[in-house]
Amino acid sequence: MSLAFLADYANSDDDSSEHKDIIGGNNISRSEDSNGGQGYCSDKEDVGHGKGWWRGLVCLVIGQNSQLQELASACMDRLCTGTGGAQAAVKPRYVRVLGDLHISLTRPFYLQRHQLSEFARELESSVGGMGPIAVGFGGLSTYTNEQQTRGFVAVDVDHGKESIRRVLDRVNLVVKKFGKRRFYRSPRFHASLLAVKLAGDREMSEIWGSGLANEQERIAQLVAVRIDTVECMLGASKYSVALDRTD
Template sequence: MSFSYCTIQMSALSSLCEYDSEESDCDTKSTKNKKLKLRLPDLSAVPVIPTENYTDNCDLHAGRLRSFPHVRGNWSSFVYIQYTEDEDFLKLFKKLQAKVFEIDGSCYKCDDFHISLSKTVVLQYHLITSFSTTLQKILSDFESFKLSYDSVKIYCNEENTRTFVALEVDHFSKKYLMHMTDKIDNVLKEYNLPTFYENPSFHMSILWLNGNKKAQLINILDNLNDILLNKNLKTIHINKVNCKVGNKYFQYFLL
């Protein structure tokens, strides 16, 4: 029995030596310290695109251009109030859109409906958490409120690359939003970021056109305002404020 057992042991050891013959001399002492060598992957066929060479393709978003270049580590950010469309608003929107189409058939619906409470600023990644926390503290003291629109306005961005058809808030809503943006401006100053406009016009853009089409649209402004007045858009209850930082979204609830 002992002869058979020893034969099995020697046979097993021999098999191990044959399996590892490409890597060692079958020294049982050195086998304990041997590390498995992994073959390095071949990355020659993997394309590498450096972020510094990023090029904005305006054809991918209906001719829109960035207000400032894409830079790694910088996050486009702004504070705003989100508007949720209802059936009455959609009816109003379609009538306004049809009227604008008579002037320029290349107008587009805005991606989302909101009222800006700050300019679009550049926030560095490591400041996102503290910036959002500070905003939450100052906005938590504000009470929820009613908001309504009383006129149609035409705006053009600072670069003259886009023109907007927008709904402007009424006097009482504006008074409340002015107080809110004053507090938000104080936060922006802490982070050395641009504050809001000196005499802001609080509005919600609903349609946009490429280029500066302000002069053409002002010609039909009275017609657009007649459409708004005849629709009697409902008052909206606002109970939260939002902040978008790159692809991150923050929400701050009011009292």
């Protein structure tokens, strides 16, 4: 499945300290990650890769949302108790609620240190001021990372796909300019709620079973969210680009 790394790269979410540092333009700010760059990584080694290469990821920021947090808690309870459709209980230590909710717009990629600020400026120039997006959710899905070591329970985007696609098209141009792989051809936009450590050949479909259908009433009550920020994690820094139009 995707918040390390999936069929839509869902990764972890930890708090970061805000030290705003304007590096150019009216729509971009920078903050340092107090967790050593692990804001969207599952493992510490994903931050720096090899000799001078730094991991990057671009996403739309949802942030704190009480309804989605309640949904995540309900899903975790189901997974850890094996009730409500979940076929096999998972030990709580293998399940983690993801905090800073987001919708991924890139696969993880790597840049050299001297490219980091340039990439952030190109991103701001491409997507800054496009205007905020209204996003609604319409269902739950499970995903698994490419290594089959981590699974995710995610809420799928139902409304706002075209608006997200327009932002993605511009992000893809920046990614391509730096010689990186663009996002999936037909992405399933989603926000991951839970990360589950998988053991052996155990699959998310085996763990979750038919539990997805049991939260439809809760999902139907979700209020659309307003997304006004594109965030780029580059090494230990986060660059936030405002979608709101500014003078």
